[in-house]
Amino acid sequence: MKSIGGMAAALVLLGTVQGAHAADTVKIGMVMPLSGWFQPIDASTINGALLAVKEINAAGGVLGQQIEVETFDNKSEPLLGADGATQMVAEGVKAMIVPSDFDFGAPGAFVAQQNGIISFSGASDPKFGVAGIGNLAYSLSTAxxxxxxxxxxxxxxxxxxxxxxxxxxxxxxxxxxxxxxxxxxxxxxxxxxxxxxxxxxxxxxxxxxxxxxxxxxxxxxxxxxxxxxxxxxxxxxxxxxxxxxxxxxxxxxxxxxxxxxxxxxxxxxxxxxxxFGSLYGDDTDPAVADFYRRYEAEYGERADVSYAQRGYAMIEAWARAAEKAGSVEPAEVAAALDTFRDEPLVVGPTTFTPELHIATTRPxxxxxxxxxxxxxxxxxxxxxxxxx
Amino acid sequence: MGNLNPIQILVDTVSVGGLYALTALGLGLIFSVMRLANFAHAELVTCAAYAVFALSGQPVAVAIVASVGTAMVLALATERLAFRPLRSADQTTMLIASFAVSMFIQKLLIFTVGSRPKPVDPLPILAQPIAIAGAQVSLLKLATILACIACLGALTYLLRRTSIGLHMRAAAEDFTMAQLVGVRANSVILAAFVLSGFLAAVVALLFVAQTGFVHPRLGVQIVLVGFVATVIGGLGSLPGAAAGGFLVGALATLLQALLPAELRPFREAFLFLIVILVLLFRPNGLWPAPGLKERV
The missing domain is CATH 3.40.50.2300 (Response regulator)
Structure with a gap:
């Protein structure tokens, strides 16, 4: 672990030098299973997140900056998540999305935490948050x-x-x-x-x-x-x-x-x-029903699991917090995320506190x-x- | 704790035991003639199951024939492409090769059909309970028991009463000696692969009829346990493999049925503790093959 941390730190230094990107874009990392046996589990999470990026960019971006997505395939190997996160840090991402499971998401999230970058997951384990990973890890799931x-x-x-x-x-x-x-x-x-x-x-x-x-x-x-x-x-x-x-x-x-x-x-x-919601076209919340219609229009097929909402909500939460904070810098976005009180996201009204980064009593x-x-x-x- | 009906326990035990017996037998056939622990047997089961899935909607007989054909052809192909070139190599090389074949087919399946489990229901008529002496027994379990008895009977007949069976038994006892007296190595080995492919297809059919899905790792768990079964039965011995398979399957079911609730999560630990004890006292298994030398 130490050597990984060291390597990561070295790459951060490298990243700050190399990562001088155009000021009108902001990078979000996606360290996800794009292949292998875990791939279908998170496929709709990824699609949901990409749909959010597309819609936010079409509406003018975040604080006037377009979101640019960098991807890394962890090949359904949890430990490759750490390599992916390290690479994302070098790319200069401001936040990253990791797989919807504590064991799969944690390796990347730890690297993100060590480098002061926010990570989002759909893990349903409260350890994915302040108690386990650190103050920059957020889960969009319900415990x-x-x-x-x-x-x-x-x-x-x-x-x-x-x-x-x-x-x-x-x-x-x-x-x-x-x-x-x-x-x-x-x-x-x-x-x-x-x-x-x-x-x-x-x-x-x-x-x-x-x-x-x-x-x-x-x-x-x-x-x-x-x-x-x-x-x-x-x-x-x-x-x-x-x-x-x-x-x-x-x-x-x-x-x-x-x-x-x-x-x-x-x-x-x-x-x-x-x-998290009905993907069969009959959700009682019009926002959710509309989300699944847009999803189907975008991808030409129905989402196969409701994790699509979590994926969308990751980008939605980050963008909303960045707008509130007036900055895309991770520390300031995290501070804004911690002020969420029943924030209306597509996954439901979401509350984060400095102590707890996962929903409990959300419907x-x-x-x-x-x-x-x-x-x-x-x-x-x-x-x-x-x-x- | 619910009171368990003894007839129900008996049917459960025999049907699960039978499934493992057929699996262990498929492995044992290959091991006895060429000393190969064929891990790719799992993929024979998996691919036979996918054949059933691919033909769901077709008449069930077509699906069954296709799945048996798939497993046999795949078994022959793995022999020809992977194991025959290594026949003179040592056992460890062949073992590693079988791992490679297994991994290759598994990843190929994930790549082509995806890792999501897919529903399949080949024999819906069997999915109903019938009452026997006050016990609720599913028709499928009775069918499983019958299929296992039929396969064991047919295999016994083949080995005891036909000339290829005689050759196989001779090869199992001493391969070099059998070759010297005129048994053709290729035909014996090919016959073993064909038979093991057939058994894999039967296991696949019974398995998917029970569980209702196909998945790229479908065969792995059952074949892994099948291996343990061939080892405690006695490596290289066919009756040993069948008996070992039956024993392990039956033990797992009995432990699940009879252990108190607090200990049931550790069923596997108890099962393998028994396996270890068996091997401590009978290192060559319970019914060792006569040709197998004592390990040093």
Whole structure:
């Protein structure tokens, strides 16, 4: 790490000499997976961000300067993110966008932090911020803990469900956070006996027969099953649950956003997912519905996940803060970002404070699938969120 | 804790065990005739699954024939292009070559079809539960068990009753000796690859019918566990591979079913602890091949 830091510092010096760019442009870096297995996960984040750049530039830019995007492909290798960020520093960027996952985004964000540059991510881990990376790292996501609490409150209060079964895909940290925070909040609301059982599996398991049999063997059927997983293991788990006759509603978090996997479960029904907005043309917030129309017009296809909103909001937040600060210098933009109080961004009203750079009680969207078709249920926010 | 129906546990255990047995057998066939731990077997499974995906919408028989064909042709191609030139090289070289083939095909798939999992549902009729003695059992699991029994039976017949089977068994026991008495190396090895391709396609079909998706890394997990199975079964022994595969799959399911909730996240740790214990007491596996020398 030290040698990387040293190298980065050397490159900064180089960058300040070489990076004498024209005063009418300002550079933003994009250190993202443009190829490899992580590429489809962040593809709509990148498209969203590029759409924001295009629209802001068309409207005259930021403080009269056009935004210029520099890209680096991390090839889906987290550690290459550090190389990419170092290169971006040398290019003289004022802020950079890193992948939507703490493990993937952190290597680049650390380099950005060390060089006094702002980094944006869609990571749902509050460590992507002041507590983990530093005061210049901002996440446009909603904390995983908040998503779990939101699902518990919505299920108990709005849906009237009393008993839940928790099925955790023990492979990544987001799913553990989601199930953990849901269980904690659900027990506060429904009592200890509100959880009928908990079980785990791994995303690559060829079969979750034993886990499914444990649910079908329950004396009382659960009102709802919380599934904390992601594609392909998550959809496959739903398929196996449904084909074994488990017909309880299934709820899950943003990691199973999108309908690209829906064909895995024949006639997917009674399935609820929390995400950032409806990309199916029926969002109740006109700004979001309009955003997805513009997205489709620009790229000729619908966004496949709602991460597109996070990508757009990264550039939107940065530009808004720069205008407020009257400067594109990172320290001043960061100070302006920290004054955001329910700032209306395309991802929802966003608050940043000097201590916390991720949303917790911001409303999120719940979508429902019926016969394989998704539609919006509404926008909900968590009342109580505990970040550990 | 929910009360588990013993019949349900039995069906779960046997169907998962059967799937791993077929995987381990596909690996064991290649290992027994040419001492190659073929990691590219995972990609045979993956590509067979993609063939099913590519032909979804077509009659299921077409998709099945295509996926079996794909896996067999790919198996033969890897033998001809990657492994035959290295046949006289040592085992480590071939092992590395199989890694290279595996990585190459995986990256090629990501490059051409993308890494997003794609939905596929080849046998929708099997996706329904039926009741047996009070237990809810999915039709697919019964089909899996039947398919595994059929494959094992057919393979046993082939190895015991046909001349190519005799040649393969002879080659497995002592390859040089078999060659000296007139067994043709190429035909035996090609037959082994064709059979392992066939088994990979069967595994792929049962796997996608269960999970409902294809993905460039689809075969990796199951083949990795298949390897562990061939090692504890006894490297180079075909009955050992099948039994080892069954044992590992069944153990994983039983551990998941019977461990208390707090310990279930560590299922893999328990599974591999048992594997280590087996190897401590039986370093050549439970049913070692007679031709395999004691390792020093």
């Amino acid at each position: 995983g803990q908040a998503q779990g609490a939101l699902l518990a409150e919505w299920g108990f209060e709005d849906q009237g469900w009393k008993t839940a079964y928790v099925l955790l895909d023990n492979t990544i940290s987001y799913t553990k956070t989601l199930c953990g925070s849901f269980t904690e909040r659900w027990k506060e609301l429904a009592g200890e006996e509100g959880i009928l059982g908990e079980d785990t599996f791994l995303n690559g398991d060829p079969s979750i027969d034993a886990q499914v049999s444990r649910i079908t063997g329950l004396g009382t059927k659960p009102d709802v099953v919380l599934l904390c997983s992601y594609a392909p293991g998550g959809p496959s788990a739903i398929r196996q649950l449904r084909s074994a006759g488990v017909d309880a509603p299934i709820i899950t978090g943003e990691s199973m956003d999108g309908d690209y996997w829906a064909g895995t479960v024949p006639g997917l029904s009674d399935f609820y997912v929390v995400n 999120m969207t719940i979508l429902k699938a019926e016969a394989g078709k998704f539609s919006i249920v509404g926008k909900f926010s968590a009342d109580e969120v505990e970040l550990d």
